Amino acid sequence: MSNNERTFIAIKPDGVQRGLISSILGRFENRGFKLVGIKLCQPSESLLRNHYDDLQSKPFFPSLLSYMLSGPVLATVWEGKDVVKQGRAILGATNPLNSAPGTIRGDFAIDMGRNVAHGSDSVESAEKEINLWFKKEELVEYKAAMFNWLY
Numbered sequence: 001m002s003n004n005e006r007t008f009i010a011i012k013p014d015g016v017q018r019g020l021i022s023s024i025l026g027r028f029e030n031r032g033f034k035l036v037g038i039k040l041c042q043p044s045e046s047l048l049r050n051h052y053d054d055l056q057s058k059p060f061f062p063s064l065l066s067y068m069l070s071g072p073v074l075a076t077v078w079e080g081k082d083v084v085k086q087g088r089a090i091l092g093a094t095n096p097l098n099s100a101p102g103t104i105r106g107d108f109a110i111d112m113g114r115n116v117a118h119g120s121d122s123v124e125s126a127e128k129e130i131n132l133w134f135k136k137e138e139l140v141e142y143k144a145a146m147f148n149w150l151y
Ligand code: RTP
Pocket: 055, 060, 064, 093, 094, 112, 113, 114, 115, 117, 118, 119, 120, 121
């Protein structure tokens, strides 16, 4: 845990196509996290296979892959205290059936296969995912004045 912990948050194709970008990013900004990387991209199949390496043998993997290839993804990196755990809490449970109202999935999703956003599940995964989706020079180091009022 540190005040400059980082996590990878992606808005999946359904979130982008449904016009949910500002609603989703706004929740991270409002909570007090600092945006240090952002890009709209069309991920390649090899990037997605690497990202979801641990799920390749799952029966739902082919549909997960075609869902993630179906449109643009907004890749973002956020920084702040406990941001990995906090990010997962802001997103809500993977299956929208169990996502509490007030979470992103609890407010915007119904189906597990269209759950609008992704968040790293550990500090180690965050590091792997940030390195996979971003080049070092695409991440911006800056001092956020708001941090003085948050910690
Ligand atoms: P995410 O990576 O998207 O944040 O989701 P997660 O860690 O909460 O869940 P994970 O187990 O890594 O699954 C990744 C994504 O695969 C889809 N999924 N479908 N049984 C199913 O049909 C099933 N299980 C998982 C979801 O889109 C999930 O977010």
